[in-house]
Amino acid sequence: MSAIPVKSSYAEPLPNVPLHRHICQQLQQHYQALRHQHMRDMFAEDPQRFERFSLQVGDLFLDYSKNRINSETMALLVKLAEEADITGWRDRMFGGEKINNTENRAVLHVALRNRSDRPVWVDGVDVMPDVRAVIDKMAAFAEQVREGAWLGYSGKRITDVVNIGIGGSDLGPQMVYQALKPYRHPDLKVHFISNVDGTHAEEALEALNPETTLFIISSKTFTTQETMTNAFFTRSWFLQHAQLECHIARHFVAVSTNRDAVVAFGIDAAQMFEFWDWVGGRYSLWSAIGLSIVLAIGHENFLALLQGAHDMDEHFQHAPLAQNMPVIMAMLGVWYNNFFGAESQVILPYDHYLRSLPMYLEQADMESNGKSVDRNGQVVDYATGAIVWGASGINGQHAFYQLIHQGTKLIPADFIVSMQSHSSLQSHHDILVANFLAQTEALMRGRTLEETQSSVTDQAYLAQKVFAGNHPSNALLVNQLTPHALGMLLAAYEHKIFVQGVIWNLNSFDQWGVELGKQLAKQILPELSLHDAVTSHDASTNGLINYYHRWRKAS
Numbered sequence: 001m002s003a004i005p006v007k008s009s010y011a012e013p014l015p016n017v018p019l020h021r022h023i024c025q026q027l028q029q030h031y032q033a034l035r036h037q038h039m040r041d042m043f044a045e046d047p048q049r050f051e052r053f054s055l056q057v058g059d060l061f062l063d064y065s066k067n068r069i070n071s072e073t074m075a076l077l078v079k080l081a082e083e084a085d086i087t088g089w090r091d092r093m094f095g096g097e098k099i100n101n102t103e104n105r106a107v108l109h110v111a112l113r114n115r116s117d118r119p120v121w122v123d124g125v126d127v128m129p130d131v132r133a134v135i136d137k138m139a140a141f142a143e144q145v146r147e148g149a150w151l152g153y154s155g156k157r158i159t160d161v162v163n164i165g166i167g168g169s170d171l172g173p174q175m176v177y178q179a180l181k182p183y184r185h186p187d188l189k190v191h192f193i194s195n196v197d198g199t200h201a202e203e204a205l206e207a208l209n210p211e212t213t214l215f216i217i218s219s220k221t222f223t224t225q226e227t228m229t230n231a232f233f234t235r236s237w238f239l240q241h242a243q244l245e246c247h248i249a250r251h252f253v254a255v256s257t258n259r260d261a262v263v264a265f266g267i268d269a270a271q272m273f274e275f276w277d278w279v280g281g282r283y284s285l286w287s288a289i290g291l292s293i294v295l296a297i298g299h300e301n302f303l304a305l306l307q308g309a310h311d312m313d314e315h316f317q318h319a320p321l322a323q324n325m326p327v328i329m330a331m332l333g334v335w336y337n338n339f340f341g342a343e344s345q346v347i348l349p350y351d352h353y354l355r356s357l358p359m360y361l362e363q364a365d366m367e368s369n370g371k372s373v374d375r376n377g378q379v380v381d382y383a384t385g386a387i388v389w390g391a392s393g394i395n396g397q398h399a400f401y402q403l404i405h406q407g408t409k410l411i412p413a414d415f416i417v418s419m420q421s422h423s424s425l426q427s428h429h430d431i432l433v434a435n436f437l438a439q440t441e442a443l444m445r446g447r448t449l450e451e452t453q454s455s456v457t458d459q460a461y462l463a464q465k466v467f468a469g470n471h472p473s474n475a476l477l478v479n480q481l482t483p484h485a486l487g488m489l490l491a492a493y494e495h496k497i498f499v500q501g502v503i504w505n506l507n508s509f510d511q512w513g514v515e516l517g518k519q520l521a522k523q524i525l526p527e528l529s530l531h532d533a534v535t536s537h538d539a540s541t542n543g544l545i546n547y548y549h550r551w552r553k554a555s
């Protein structure tokens, strides 16, 4: 048995964050007083509620008035943020301190988008010259490919780029590529291979011509099994056509922190785009991991993306906590997570181009704060990171919203909608926006029995037609989904995750929880081709391996 006592359930809404016990007790008392209040009454009592609980930062407008809060709630939550020393931790992060203590690393994705001329120090060295050099190298390379000056081995221009990576080396670039579709080069398509299910690579390659395809092997470690398997597979697919190893140089580049492994794979170090151990995988789209983005949208648009993130960094660094967008978003999450006992957070983009955002945020949030041991190695006795999930909001309305409206779970929701669509179909956009507004209103107000009686024609089953309401939501309005606005949006979520990690006393920048499965998979892999039955695991795992043996033999 494990020597570490692991708590079996975190379901109780424990406000028991050890470092901030006093303020948490105050919040707990406040929660008891507020929990039965309905938001529709709060709106009726306070005509200024929208103005009071909303703020504009650059391209983003956050309306958080449809939350189960009042001014006292926000004051107490800000006090909690102060007591947890958010500003101190924030300054330590921006200052290059090794706040990722278990890996002894600084956390400096903010340096990647530092568009000021301020230095950023790690171990006494300003990292900005290296950061700028890589941005310039990406720009020069992308320009050649985009302009058709970089030719494939048979002299044809590159028409397709394939990013091979997984997790942070895939989700960010893929999401941004989708989100910024209107800014893409018309004659250059980007494809993403992440899954080690062979169908992914096979299907992706089926439609591609090796003479006109460029592969980016994106892996921070350059050891990830899925990525390396796909990388070697595509390399041999390419060589089957191109024949000569010397042609690899025109068709394979690498993005990594591991120069030796890149060279061992057969990619010249000059064709490697570097980043550094102080960039976490899930925070890496701003680094060379964004090479596929630069190829797709061009250098200037990539700089606009970085600038948007930088503007949010500036806001996060300088705005008072009570008017600080990421801090407000984070503290609202803490309010529901630790006081209401909410277990999840749903992300609902009302923008077709943002449909992959929920998946991206799943990794960003859950790999960062899905932890039950704090930064000092103590098992926590309070709830930490929420389950993050979601999908395109308008599609969700016709699928899972039933549970959000009438289920037994409290699910705080983030609605994200662009004010100006990239589509010319204005009436479509009006319908989309009307639905977003209707959903947030319905979640907040609900519909009482009396209202139901007077509004439905069929009076049968009235109880089923009542909506309790009082379901919290944030509305994040984006002027238009430009590279700059997207940069702001993503950085806001990154800092939200950071703030929550500080409140929960976590190291949000390691990910030990992904290791055990990786190790076991390496152990199991050779066992799959054994002739004899496997007996070294538990009965279930043995049984499953031996079941697979039978299928493998049969095929």
Ligand code: F6P
Residues within 6 Å of the ligand: 165, 166, 167, 168, 169, 218, 219, 220, 221, 222, 223, 224, 227, 281, 282, 367, 511, 514
């Ligand atoms: O397994 C999780 C993880 O380590 C993520 O944190 C990371 O984004 C992903 O794998 C990919 O890692 P790499 O870029 O080193 O291939």
